[in-house]
Amino acid sequence: MNINKAVITAAGKGQQTLPLQTLIDRDGTEKSVLSIVIEEVLRAGVEEIGIVVRPGDEVAYAEVAGDHARRLHFVHQTEALGYGHAVFCARPFVGDEPFLHLVGDHLYVSRDGTGCAKRLVKVAEAHDCSVSAVQATRENLLPYYGAIGGRRLPEQQNLYRIEQVIEKPTPTKAEQQLIVPGLRAGHYLCFFGMHVLTTAVFDILEQQIAENGDWGGVWLGAALNQLAQREQYLALEMPDRRYDVGVKYGLLTAQMALALSGQDRDLVLSRLLELLATRELGAEA
Numbered sequence: 098m099n100i101n102k103a104v105i106t107a108a109g110k111g112q113q114t115l116p117l118q119t120l121i122d123r124d125g126t127e128k129s130v131l132s133i134v135i136e137e138v139l140r141a142g143v144e145e146i147g148i149v150v151r152p153g154d155e156v157a158y159a160e161v162a163g164d165h166a167r168r169l170h171f172v173h174q175t176e177a178l179g180y181g182h183a184v185f186c187a188r189p190f191v192g193d194e195p196f197l198h199l200v201g202d203h204l205y206v207s208r209d210g211t212g213c214a215k216r217l218v219k220v221a222e223a224h225d226c227s228v229s230a231v232q233a234t235r236e237n238l239l240p241y242y243g244a245i246g247g248r249r250l251p252e253q254q255n256l257y258r259i260e261q262v263i264e265k266p267t268p269t270k271a272e273q274q275l276i277v278p279g280l281r282a283g284h285y286l287c288f289f290g291m292h293v294l295t296t297a298v299f300d301i302l303e304q305q306i307a308e309n310g311d312w313g314g315v316w317l318g319a320a321l322n323q324l325a326q327r328e329q330y331l332a333l334e335m336p337d338r339r340y341d342v343g344v345k346y347g348l349l350t351a352q353m354a355l356a357l358s359g360q361d362r363d364l365v366l367s368r369l370l371e372l373l374a375t376r377e378l379g380a381e382a
Contacts, residue, residue, distance in 0.1 A: 098225045100197050100218045100293060102145045103138045104187040107131075107201030108174040113154055115202040115342050117161050120352050123210070123359030129161035130204065130342060133355075135168070137205055140212035143197050147172050147190040149183045178306070179315035185302040195221070195295045202343040203290035204351045206358050213337050214291055220256070221293035226329040229259070229321070230289035232339065233280055236268045241341065242287035243318040245332050246275035247325075255334040257286065259325045264318030286332060289339050298324055 107116050116131035128136075131148075138146055147170045150158060159166040174186045184198065197218060205213040213230065221228040231245060246261040261274060271285050280286065301320040309315055324330050340351035356365040 098195050098222045100141070100143055100195055100222060102147065102191055102194055103141075103143045103197040103199065103214075104147045104149065104172075104184065104191065105131075105134060105138075105199050105201050106149045106180065106183045107158070108149050108151045108154075108177075108183050108186075109180065109202075110177055112202050112343060113151055117157055118342065118348055119161075120204075120348070120355060121359075121361075123206075123355050125359060125361050129163075130351075131158060131161050131201065132163060132165060133204055134199055134201060135162060135165045137212055137214050138197065138199065139165075139168075141197060141214035141218045143214075143218065144168055146170065147187050148201070149174050149186050151175075181302050181315040181317040181320050182306060184317055185299060185306060185315070188296075188299045191296065191299075193296055195227070195293060198292045198294055200290045202341060202347075204340045204342060204355070205289075205291070205337060206340070206354050207337040208358075210358075213289070213335055213339075216335070217291055217293055217333055220331070220333050224329070224331060226331060227292070227294045227298070227324060228331045228333050229292040230335050231257075231286040231332045232289050232335050233284045234287035236271060236283050236285060238287070239268060239271055239285065240265050241344065243321070244271055244275050244285045244287045245277075247277060247286075247332060249277075249279060250331070255336075257332040257334070259321075259330045259332050262318050262322035262325060264316050286334065289335050290341075292321075294324075295328070297327060301327075 118130050122128045146168050149172045152173045155171045172187045174183045207213050217230050243264045245259050247257040247259045250256045301323045305315050342348045342351050
């Protein structure tokens with residue numbers, strides 16, 4: 098398996114403006130969220146990038162991508178038929194190759210700076226199958242993520258065979274169906290926001306669209322659950338962090354994470370201490 102293409106989805110309602118936002122990256126340079134995500138893809142050795150957007154958004158995305166714009170292929174999602182449908186729209190771009198998939202409203206911060214997507218692609222190529230990045234997540238965050246159930250592969254510390262996928266499960270449902278041996282109580286393996294997928298997922302999505310497309314209920318999680326029943330499908334537990342910039346204070350949290358893991362860490366920490374000290378003095382007054 099060789100991964101040569103990536104798909105970034107950015108056409109969801111309320112999502113399409115998030116990749117256009119500007120942050121300061123770990124190198125101290127002002128960049129758009131989109132540029133930071135693109136650089137994550139490039140670190141993985143993938144240079145052909147398809148972005149799923151709403152028609153008319155291409156100019157804005159090309160502008161904030163800067164020098165990376167020449168690598169982009171724009172894919173239109175003309176109807177809001179769900180996340181799975183957005184991925185399916187990229188089928189002509191992907192062709193018959195496995196592909197890396199990231200969501201456009203997440204930022205990824207690796208501890209060693211080498212890149213989360215790079216680690217994921219290496220595992221997928223080594224095992225010649227679909228692999229999703231996951232992270233142990235507290236149950237109070239289950240409403241924000243898809244989650245998996247499965248078992249750790251023998252002699253593998255952070256690699257699991259996926260047996261079931263449920264999109265945004267309730268804590269009760271997760272406790273009943275998604276327990277993974279070895280995890281702390283109250284924690285579940287939730288999607289990290291990046292996947293390497295085989296084109297079998299497109300066949301499953303096509304069937305879903307034929308059955309459910311009229312009411313817009315085409316979700317990737319349901320397709321991934323079927324994928325786990327059809328072929329080997331693994332989950333790689335990430336030691337790194339992912340930040341959803343679409344939630345309340347998401348951009349602020351992502352900015353702080355980038356700053357505290359970058360070259361200006363000491364400066365940022367000193368500014369934070371000044372801010373906290375000022376707040377305490379104000380409270381005492």
